[in-house]
Amino acid sequence: MEIQLSQLMPIPLQDKLLQRNSDIWNKEVTFQQGTFVKIKAPSGSGKTTLIHYLYNIRYDYTGQIRIDRKPWPSFLKDEISAIRQQSLSIIFQDLRLFDQLTAKENVELKRVMIPEPFCTSEKVEEMAHRLKVAHVLKQSGKTLSYGERQRIAIIRALSQPFKWLLMDEPFSHLDEENTKLAARLIAEECKSRNAGFILTDLDHDQHFSYDVNYNL
């Protein structure tokens, strides 16, 4: 799956962004399948906005985002759902877990949403072990710490098949050691799927061996 950006520009940030130089905004950019993409973005440069545009939950932009040469607006609702279930996964900056479900159920919800689940329930447990959150799986989403939530959100994103994984500051609440564990798991899962990711963060980092680096 190929993601192409063409003259993409957020309408609300237009005036501000036109004054600075960006590798992404208002440019022609193509993300090839299987590449690890890092987008470094200072605060207020539209980092989360970009992720939301890519995931097609915000539409206030000019220009185009094409998925396999097809612009987002031309997809039907059920086609979008299918893409989100099979080809495009996401870790939101604000995590977006269901408070009324336990940690495990939050992952399960995503896992069994697909008629034929991609991975087993045991695999989920195993990932939780590796990220040291196995002990909180039965806790309600409400009672988890930010760090725990972030790791559950990561596991949730990895419980489905995907060709691209979108990550918006995925380690913002994790310490160095846990970040390493999470990054290793994400890299493994991406490789096994032959998938790529787009990661946005504030600073430079060495969590992954990035193929491409952009400045937003």
Add this chain to the structure above:
Amino acid sequence: MREFFHLLRKVIRTGVARSRFLMAAVGLGIAMLLILVSIQTYTDFNQLLYGTQNQNETADFLVINKKITNAMMGQANKSAFSTEELDNIKKQSFVQSFGVVTPSQFRVVAQAPGDLHFATDMFFEAVPDSFLDVKDEDWKWEQGSKTIPIILPNDFLNLYNFGFSLSQDLPQISQETVKALPLQINISGNGKSDSYMGHIVGFSDRISSFLVPSSFMTWANQAYGTGIVNGTTRVIIKTPDPSNPKLVKFLDDNGYTTNQDKLKFSKTRMIVQTIVSVVGFFGLILLFFALLVFSMFIQLVIAGAKDEIQLLVTLGAAPKQLRRYLLKQFVPIYIVVGIITLLLVTAFQYIAAMALSRHNMLVDPWPGIGVFGAIAMILLLVYFVNWLTVRKYVNR
């Protein structure tokens, strides 16, 4: 998909205002019950009226004529039917077959045979044979024959036997004797006069008139008639149901009249029909409100879980999945309500059939096909309305 729905149950709470929803379900049940009972009552009533088990003769014959009012007296033409009026009667849905009663256009004098010095002026009429309740092989006439078969009204003989003869000290006469009596019939008109033998072949309960075969009537009207056609004043119809309110209304509207006794069921039937319609109507209104409450309830559930539904769609849940989930939360309740209602109606019908059979009125102990059709229709309607509502609100 089951596991997914199981988790959805925790996210999209359908439990809000559960009691109100159950009350609406009860309302739906009552609505269905009213509608089904009214349909079943109608079916039963029709069965009692038309069912072959409940009746020996399915059709009935009515002789229809215009009401003679004071204003019409002395103007024979006014009691005759015009061609349009006849056509109008013919094309009514309740008329199975139709015939005119042909009057004689000549003078008739009947004389008793032998020493009974008895003579009377009389008249003849003729109707198509298919309308007669007397079947006799002598009931035919061919040109040249001097014997005329005659059918008398049964009432006529009764009047004589039980009214006239007793008071006049005359002997009572049996039907057989009358049939054996040779009558001398003198027919005159058009400057001619001839003598015939009258032979009584039977007695009619259906038509109160002196009847001769149509073939004789046609010939005699030509031979002795004045040529002035008086027009048809009486018609006879065969109708499957003399209590049909449409028939009664038709007669009233046009100022026609017939043997009122045969129409007596009509009123009962109209009362039953009215009650059944009113009950059915209330059922429909109730159904409408139940549908309204369900729609509002679904709206409430969806509005209450707006954020959750939004997040589910963001995470990749297909609107199709969510719609199916929501419908699955409601539809089984409707089906259960439908089944309970159907069982109740079946029980009612069985009890009613048992009670009626004690009075020799036979109805089917099972609900009619109309009931099953209606319940299927109602359930489909409820499903459709629910589907529309869910579709409308889970599509963003």
